[in-house]
Amino acid sequence: MQQPQADSELEEQHLINFVVNRLEDTLPLDLGEEVEVTPAELYKVLVGACADGTSITHICETTDDSPHDNTVREYFTDQFDLETLELAGNTLLQRELIEVLPNRPVEVVADLHLDPYYGNEDETAHLYSSEAKRGTTTFHAYATLYARVRNKRYTLALRKVTDGETTSDILTEFLTLLDGLDLGVKAVYLDRGFYNSDCIDLLSAYNYAYVMPIVKWGDEIKEELNNGWSRIIQHSIADSVTFPIFIDCVYQQGRYDEHGVARHGYAVDAPFIDTPAEARRHYSKRFGIEASYRLAQESLALTSSRDAGLRYLLFVTSLLLQNVWRYVHWEFVATTRRGGRRLWKWPFVEFCEMLTRAVWAAFNVRRAVPANKPPDDRFKR
Structure with missing residues (x-):
């Protein structure tokens, strides 16, 4: 049976306009008078660098009509500091997003993302220290809050994390944000970085169901996770808060070259578990967030800048591209039909390629390189 034809189509220019309009409306640039470059041009360079997974410098050097890369970076760093971007970043991510969230309660995920830092140890402002990972103990750290809807992940909030801040500080902001949204929450899934008495108390105070993996603190819990079969026990941290731990046991059966019984513990307070x-099955849904991080790395512009504001702008733009892709895919590309919409195949990598080509077209991408002698017959057909 031949598939019905679409009534319209989305072109590359439509997509770049949509993203740039979102950025301009939420983060307006004041360039002053008699300035040749426009805010739209600056944002097109930014979007092109993210969509192409390269850098602002690369986009400017490979196009003829784009502004100079130093000009782009200077306007962004001069006009936006980290505090300004953090205040506007969540608004930018949530635009149009609430429209596609269902009326029923959704699952949300809170996570910490650590981007290794290998620079000067004395220049650690806006950085975060943690356990050694990938050859360093210093990171550009971000906390993210996602909504999981129809097996898709939408970023609701992004927050820079620095030394001296605790996970309970981050969780307080995220739970307050959730309370302010017109959004029902089925459960909150957190990574093990949030496993402490303060965070568990917060979740109980806000009356949110939650699931998170535990950390093996103390001989008692280590003994529980080294012996026995699947069960539910009561456990306390620092004798201040008591909660149930669901211990799930599964046979490895050679997975990851491991054999025997693997035991996983989860702190759980959810009526549907x-x-x-x-507990293990529901928490496994959280691992989809790693796919979001992989997509974020694909659409994250490269930079060697130490400016925390510029790095934040690049990261929030990469997450924005994912939100826009999922929103446009659902609202404009999907076919409405009885029983639910049909999502036509349109991978994120193709979306990014369309944005990149739109930027190349806008700035006249370089199609020839200087040569010290003309091409001979080997270059001809």
Whole structure:
């Protein structure tokens, strides 16, 4: 059966306009009078660098009509500091997003993302220290809050994390944000970085169901996770808060070259989870966030800049591209039909390629390089 034809189509120019309009409306640039470059041109360079996974310098050097890369960076660093960007970043991410969230409660995920820093140890402002990972203990750290809807992940909030801040500080902001949104929350899934008494108290105070993996603190819990079968126990941290731990046991069966029984513990307070196996199954949904990070790396512009504001702008733009792709895919590309919409194949990499080509077209991408002698017959057909 031949598929019905679409009534319209989205072109590359439509997509770049949509993204640039979102950025201009939320983060307006004041360039003053008699300035040849426009805010739209600056944002097109930014979007092109993210979509192409390269750098602002690369986009400017390979196009003829783009502004100089130093000009682009200077306007962004002069006009936006980290505090300004953090205040506007969540608004930017949430625009149009609330429209596609269902009326029913959704699952949300809070996570910490650590980007290794290998620079001067004395210049650690706006950086975060943690356990050694990938050859360093210093990171550009970001906390993210996602909504999981129809097996898709939408970023609701992004927050820079620096030394001296605790996970309970981050979680307080995220739970306050959730309370302010017209959004029902089925459960909050957190990574093990949030496993402490303060965060568990916060979740109980806000009355949110939650699931998170535990950390093996103390001989008692280590003994529980080294012996026995699937079960539910009561546990306390620092004798201040008591909560149930669901211990799930599964046979490795050679997975990852491991054999024997693997035991996983989860701190759980959710009415829809009754068994340890259900705790593991529901928490496994959170791992989809790693796919979001992989996509974010694909659409994250490269930079060697130490400016925290510029790095934040690049990261929030990469997350914005994912939100826009999912929103446009659902609202404009999907076919409405009985029983639910049909999502036509349109991968994120193709979306980014379309944005990149739109930027190349806008700035006249370089199609020839200087040569010290003309091409001979080997270059001809």
